[in-house]
Amino acid sequence: MLVLSRGTAQSVQISNDIEVVVLDIKGDTVKLGFRAPHDVRILRGEIAAQVETSNQSSATDMSHVANLTIPNLEAQS
Amino acid sequence: MSTATDQQAVVIVRFVRPLLGFDDLEFEMSAHPGGYPWFSLHSRDADFPSFLTVDLGAVFDNLEIDIPDDVVADLGTASAADLLILGIVNSNDDFTVNLAGPLVVHPAKGVIAQVVQDRDLPTAAPLKGTS
DSSP: OOOOOOOTTOEEEETTTEEEEEEEEETTEEEEEEEOOTTSOOOOHHHHHHHHHHHHHHOBOHHHHHTOOOOOOOOBO | OOOTTSSSOEEEEEEEEOOTTOOOOEEEEEEOTTOTTEEEEEESSSSOSEEEEEEHHHHBTTOOOOOOHHHHHHHTOOOGGGOEEEEEEEOSSSOEEOSSSOEEEETTTTEEEEOOOSSOOOSSEEOTTOO
């Protein structure tokens, strides 16, 4: 892992087309800005990790899915 | 023409944005025997992984899903009417649904994407009526 120290308004360049800018630092929170191509997905790491964990815990085999007794649902907001 | 919502139809879908945690790209999507709004998703390569999914539009009245422009382009349509928004259901314990990583499907084009929402949505939202 590369570790860099950066201050407010300083940036990090990744490859030719991605730039990460430190916008603000308050206490233990850093506000970051990203300049990147539209096809680069930028997500908070913990959200992607939560979705991956959820996918894995929901995965089952074909016969289990086919034989599930499906509950009736009510619409909700 | 058959569609994914036909009871007997099986649609082959290919992930254009990955299903996080899995390398499988091609799945068979079909209506679940339990009827609408339930759908099954099976890997084409093996029995595992398979998923129970639910049409989120049929269950949640006010749910908004953000689909980035590049994903819309890869799905091959800009029309919401062409798309099915599915939530992966965890049926291994209680029936809960992942709202943070919905699956956006364009059945007519055979493409699907997991579109992680960059905001605080639950990965295990209870489904009303399932208790």
